[in-house]
Amino acid sequence: MHEVRTYKEQLGIASTRLKSAGIDRPAREARHLMQHVCSFSATDLINRETDLMPKVETEAFFDLIERRSLGEPYEYLTGEAWFYGLQFACSPDTLIPRPDSEIAVDEALARLPLGRVSRVADLGTGTGCLLIALLKQEPRLTGVGIDLSSAAIDVAQRNVDAHGLGDRADMRPIGWRDWDGWGEADLIISNPPYIRSEVIDTLDNSVRAFEPHSALDGGTSGLDAYREIIALAAKGMKAGAWIVFEIGFDQADQVRFLLETAGFSSISVATDTGQRDRVVSARL
Structure with a gap:
């Protein structure tokens, strides 16, 4: 289980995880995966950065982050x-x-x-x-x-x-x-x-x-x-x-x-x- 944090804080943690796994452009991929999980546009995410990220979305997001860190292609994670x-x-x-x-x-x-x-x-x-x-x-x-x-x-x-x-x-x-x-x-x-x-x-x-x-x-x-x-x-x-x-x-x-x-x-x-x-x- 992951602690409840703001969207911005969770993005920082996720970016660090992807960077440590050798993923190119980790911050960009983390942001796009968060948008995918939360059904956010880029503008939505900017406007919600300081809000607390719900637990269900947090777990789904970090599941994708972990799978991506193990090499699973971004396109398979999003299906697009x-x-x-x-x-x-x-x-x-x-x-x-x-x-x-x-x-x-x-x-x-x-x-x-x-x-x-x-x-x-x-x-x-x-x-x-x-x-x-x-x-x-x-x-x-x-x-x-x-x-x-x-x-x-x-x-x-x-x-x-x-x-x-x-x-x-x-x-x-x-x-x-x-x-x-x-x-x-x-x-x-x-x-x-x-x-x-x-x-x-x-x-x-x-x-x-x-x-x-x-x-x-x-x-x-x-x-x-x-x-x-x-x-x-x-x-x-x-x-x-x-x-x-x-x-x-x-x-x-x-x-x-x-x-x-x-x-x-x-x-x-x-x-x-x-x-x-x-x-x-x-x-x-």
Whole structure:
């Protein structure tokens, strides 16, 4: 049990705990977690700083602080993440949307004909952030998101509904091996598992211990998912359709080779804000 103190005092204690655990920007995270627990805006918290924090809220707040100090991602604690200027629900059943993935949306939009009805498929959709960001940017798009994880699809469906896209986006709990919509898509986008199996145990604790390994582990070479998707796409996609992959920083040449070997053309590589290879695009 924690002593009854003012909101400001509890923030100071929480910030110190997060700082001792090596959390970047501990004061900022403590403040945001308090706002989350108390359903406060930033202004509310400023106005209430000298008030005593109720016991129930205090215990809930310090529970999150302790979990965060042990490495649990902030986004899982709040159940929310931001991507492409949009808010998304997320959970430990999905990867956390990250800014580096936004370049995949940019590259996909650059390859879709503006103002024309088109269909997009997102393979391994997770939260649905890639598909939803595309549909929010281009109102004449429709799309489907597929994922083997029914729990992930539940999260994606919540996001579809929250963004008012229920009539344009279909979320299906199915893997790409069993999906039969290849020939309908004008563009396929995917952030598949691409981390080599042997590397998983070396990842930061916040990733290794909390994010779903099924969405991270790309097999011995890190290329298992790319091989499967490219082979299926080469057989099933219509001529002229595009495929856009997020990749690991050192996988551009290998994924390019897989695409070339399968008969794709117009292959290009885009870098993220850190100037690392992040996206490979190609046309059948």
